Amino acid sequence: MMDRAKNLILAVAPRRLVTPCGFVWAALALCLLYAVCHGLGWREYTGFLCGSAPLGERAALCLVPGIVYVVAYLGFVLVAPILVLASGIFALLVRPRRWDRPPREVAGD
Amino acid sequence: MNTMSEPIFTARKPAASLRKRLILGAVSLVAATAVWLPCVHFVFRPPLPAATHESEVEPLAGRLIAEQLHLWTDAESRQRELAKMRVTNAEWDFMGRTFLVLALANQGLRHPEQKGACLEVMDRIIDETLRTEQERGMYHFLMPYARQRPFVVQPPRSLFLDGEIALMLASRRLVAEKQAYRGPFRRRVEEMVWRMEAGPVLCAESYPDECWMFCNSVALAAVRIGDHLDGSDHAAFFHRWLERAKEKLVDPGTGLLVSSFSLNGRPKDGPEGSSIWMTAHCLQLIDEEFAADQYRRARNELGRELLGFGYAREWPVSWEGAIDVDSGPVLPGLGISPGSSGLAFLGARAFDDRTYFRRLQTSLDFAAFPHERAGRLKYCASNQVGDAVLLYAAVLGPLWDEVRRTPAEAARP
Numbered sequence: 001m002m003d004r005a006k007n008l009i010l011a012v013a014p015r016r017l018v019t020p021c022g023f024v025w026a027a028l029a030l031c032l033l034y035a036v037c038h039g040l041g042w043r044e045y046t047g048f049l050c051g052s053a054p055l056g057e058r059a060a061l062c063l064v065p066g067i068v069y070v071v072a073y074l075g076f077v078l079v080a081p082i083l084v085l086a087s088g089i090f091a092l093l094v095r096p097r098r099w100d101r102p103p104r105e106v107a108g109d
Numbered sequence: 110m111n112t113m114s115e116p117i118f119t120a121r122k123p124a125a126s127l128r129k130r131l132i133l134g135a136v137s138l139v140a141a142t143a144v145w146l147p148c149v150h151f152v153f154r155p156p157l158p159a160a161t162h163e164s165e166v167e168p169l170a171g172r173l174i175a176e177q178l179h180l181w182t183d184a185e186s187r188q189r190e191l192a193k194m195r196v197t198n199a200e201w202d203f204m205g206r207t208f209l210v211l212a213l214a215n216q217g218l219r220h221p222e223q224k225g226a227c228l229e230v231m232d233r234i235i236d237e238t239l240r241t242e243q244e245r246g247m248y249h250f251l252m253p254y255a256r257q258r259p260f261v262v263q264p265p266r267s268l269f270l271d272g273e274i275a276l277m278l279a280s281r282r283l284v285a286e287k288q289a290y291r292g293p294f295r296r297r298v299e300e301m302v303w304r305m306e307a308g309p310v311l312c313a314e315s316y317p318d319e320c321w322m323f324c325n326s327v328a329l330a331a332v333r334i335g336d337h338l339d340g341s342d343h344a345a346f347f348h349r350w351l352e353r354a355k356e357k358l359v360d361p362g363t364g365l366l367v368s369s370f371s372l373n374g375r376p377k378d379g380p381e382g383s384s385i386w387m388t389a390h391c392l393q394l395i396d397e398e399f400a401a402d403q404y405r406r407a408r409n410e411l412g413r414e415l416l417g418f419g420y421a422r423e424w425p426v427s428w429e430g431a432i433d434v435d436s437g438p439v440l441p442g443l444g445i446s447p448g449s450s451g452l453a454f455l456g457a458r459a460f461d462d463r464t465y466f467r468r469l470q471t472s473l474d475f476a477a478f479p480h481e482r483a484g485r486l487k488y489c490a491s492n493q494v495g496d497a498v499l500l501y502a503a504v505l506g507p508l509w510d511e512v513r514r515t516p517a518e519a520a521r522p
Contacts, residue, residue, distance in 0.1 A: 018130045023137075046478050049490040050447045051437040052193055077475070078149065085141035086134070093133045 020094070023087035027080040034076035042069035150417025153475040155467060166458075169470075170503035172486035174216060177209050177500060179485055180493060181230055190493045198434045200269070201494040203250035206234050207273040207327075208497035211508065214280035218507035224284060231281050238277070239293070242270065251316065252434075258317045261372045262307055269315035271301050272328035279334035283511055291339075298335045301328045302346065310357050310374035311350045319377065322358065322366050323384040326391035333394040337512045347395050355399075362427045363410050366403060379428040382411045382421045382449025383435040386456035390505075393459060394512055404460045411449060412457075412465055418475065419468030420445045421453035451495050454502035459509075473499070 016022050037043075045066035155169075180187045194201040210231050217227035241249060247267050248255055259265065278294040281287060304313035305328065312320040313328070329350065332343050357374040360367050365380035366388055385407045392400035410425040423436035423446035432439050437447035450469065457466035473479070478489035487496055 018127065018134045023134070043478050043480060043489045046490045047193065047492060049438065049476075050451075050492055050495055051434060052197055052492045073478075077152070078145070082138065082141045082145045085144055086137040089140050090134055090137035093137060094130070 020087040020091035023083045023090060027083035027087070030072070030075040030080040030083070034072040037065070037069045037072040040065070042066065046070060147416055149475070150471050154417065154471045155474070166503040169486070170216070170500060172481065172484060173496060173500040173503065174212065176485035176487045177212070177493070177497060178230060181233065194492050194494060199250055199252060201492065203238070203270070203273065205494035205497045206238050207277055208494065208501045210234055210277040211280055212497065212501040212504050214284050215501070215504040215506060215508050217284045218511060219504065228281070228285055231277075231284070232287070235277050235281060235290070238274065242274070255316050260314050260317045262304055262314060266300065266304065267315050268301060268304065268313040268324045268328055269321065271297050272324050272331055275301060275331035276327055276334070279331050279338065280508055282338055283334060283508060294335065295339065298332055302332060302343065305350070306346070308372050310370070311346075311353045312370070312372070312374075314372055318371050319369055320372060321369050321384065322388050323368065326388040330391040330394045334512050351396055351399060360428070363425050364402075364406050365410060365425070378430060380407075380410070380425060381430065381435065382407070382423045382446055383452055385411070386421075386449070386452040390455055390459040393509060401460060404456055407456060408462065408465065412453060413443070414465070414468050415443070417468060418472040419453075419465050420472055421449040422446055423449045447490075447495075451491070451498050454499055455505070458502045458505055
């Protein structure tokens, strides 16, 4: 069961994303998403958080931009900085270490 | 230019296997989360406390007041905001007026140069509210279930309206006497006291056979200000009310006053955050010690802090309540209630709990989506009544201080 789960993760994991650089790209994508939502003025639709109902016949549709905005905002302020920090840590972890390098050839050998 | 196709460092070392990268990536994410989450609040925390609490909240108050005044001068914006609130709860339309009048009264007392402008808006709000009540009746400001059965005490009146209208009139008269309001205020106070005296627990109905601690404590505050203004004396009534409340209306588990109960004192809802913070604030005018005790208990049972952010629960852990229009949508797990958290500002400020106030402010800037335009500030995740509560919390002080001054202090120039 565990093996099957592991294999599934390995199969679906986007190879290019699971790199320090991939984390930075993901963070940039989240920032871009937030910038678009903010630029569209969807902040105004977040009133549902206090229980205020949107108005009009298409009231339910007004919830969508509000929810998307909240998700994008959380992505921007919580997830994106974590991804940037993680990319740095990740880069340090995958950095070639001294003992990983091939031994230097000694002159005269 | 091939950054996405190959992992970095591949020039120096062959790429780690996907399995290894997944593990290292997960470890990195966990470590980064452990670093970032405790730091987020630094981004949203208001500037370090100034020399006094007043100067700390002054900029916030100025920008909030500008938006609230804009809503009362721009008819289109106001109609849109009122319509939005009334769809959910007609009470918010009314309460937004009360909190704005209270805020303006404090602002007028604190800044005498603004008194004239504040009084003008206060009068406009009060006159419009009285006219609406007269033309459309009390049900205009009540939720629909008020019509489902008759009030126990006849003829029907709601202490929700009487208490807050009396408090608006009292606040206005305290800033500057207005003869036209004296009669209506006195009549409303007499009516409220008569109805409260008629109830077995000295409380009156806000809805049919439904008394609210919020409304009754607001009414008590209005009566107390009336004593200060007109020289009447309801001290004996206040004493009896407190005795009865401590005996019949306190939740034994938490020691907090319950939020709603039948006319004969049978509790309906237990202690609620959307009620207790304002209740404790109003009781400051009746019994300072009991009010402070209620605040301490509310802070302990409902006030929470997490990673530098402050918030409030609607119900104590020991009580299970239903999500309703007062609590607002409650975040599962943590139990964060927007209704209780908003009113917690008021409690924290009234009882000078600066640390909690600052942490609540941090949460506000993080999660309430402030929007500033032309020097006017509103919170997009809030509404007019929510912003009016925040404004009142930011400026409260002088109004209650004026009432608490002894006659000897008041006589001093």
